[in-house]
Amino acid sequence: MDLLALADFTLVARYGGFGRAARASGRPKATLSRRVAELEASLDIRLIERGGRALKLTEEGRALFERTGALLTELDETVGAIASGGQTPRGRLRISAPLLFSQTAMGKLAASFALRYPEVRLDVTTDDRTVDMVEEGYDLVIRVNPAPDDSLIGRIFLRDRMVVVAHPALARPDDATSVRAIVRSSDQITSWAVTGPAGPARISVEPILRLTSLIMVRDAVRAGVGAACLPLSLASHDLAAGRLVHWADVDAPPVALWTLYPSRRLLSPRVSAFLDHLKDAFPTGTSAELAAYVEG
Known part of the structure; x- marks a missing residue:
């Protein structure tokens, strides 16, 4: 297989078209088109559907891009690092983080x-859904x-x-009485x-209030509307200041944040x-450490 042709196909797939790939790379559009056609001929499969206004990968083209795009990027970065004589972090770093962590800590972390690493272009998006990292x-x-x-490494x-x-003004009910509660919109x-x-x-x-954000839930609890279930890191400063009172620990597995x-x-x-930056920010990884980081 011609690795240069494969690299040209990956470039076109990443930028979503021959024209955009040509402008981004400074290479002639005709050359990119010819190299992709040569790759298709060598593999005897069609990788790109021609004729539409927008580039569309075939099923085989999408599979090839998903499997080789990241590997070629890593290879290019490794060669660049070796050529420059070191492993200085540089280039674009795309991160997806959950809503609450993004709202409370990610801005400070990103800044x-x-x-610390001015040659890295950090791009953080907020999303609670499961994302396809490669796609x-x-x-x-x-x-x-x-x-x-099994396809991911985590820590x-x-x-x-x-x-x-x-x-503090809300009395805890007895076992036979329901308490007015603020819950997340997704909780039933x-x-x-x-x-x-x-x-x-x-x-x-x-439930008398359903809110999408745990920060909104915390603010409603502070106002005395009802009780709520919150992460200890989000409630700890209000508990210490007497703005909230602790009723009980939730009987559930611990909340763990993974990379x-x-x-x-x-x-x-x-x-x-x-990863090292996260370790420096949270060396012990406790809820108290997260609360102190957010308030610091």
Whole structure:
């Protein structure tokens, strides 16, 4: 296989067309078209559908791009690093992070990383859904308690736990009474399973507010509307200041924040640098450390 032709195909697929790839690379459009045609002929398969206004990869073309695009990028970066005599992080780093972590910590993290590594162009998007790292072009993904995935390597960098909190003026109900509650829009619940000095118990809830953001939920609890289930890191400063009171710990597995990246790729210098940056920011990885970082 002609690796140069494969690199030209990857360039065209990444930029979504021969014209855009030509403008980005400074190479003639006709040359890119000819090299892709030669690659198709050598493989005896069609990789790109011709004739439409927008470039469209065939199923085989999409599969080839997904498998080789990231590898060629890593190869190019490795050669560049060797040629420059070091492993200085540079280039674009795309990260997907969950909403709450993005709202509370990611801006500060991104800014300090950009100052530390000025040759890296950091691009952070906020998304709670499961993303396809290869298809969507992410180098690193941060997720909360992700499902196992054999195609990814992951490590935990923060741990948190959920607690039930309320305004000091709100009395905790007895076992037979429901409490007015603020919940996330996606939660369909009638009670919280909790643990306390007396052991496992349940708190019956009557949702009166449904909000999409946990920061919104926290603000509503501060206003005295009802009780809520929040990460300890998000509630700890209000608990310490007496603005909220702790009712119970939620009986659930700990909340773990993971960094994930494709296992088939060599770890690039920029990804390694960001992983080290997270370790420097959260050396012990506790909820108290996250709360202090957010408020600091």
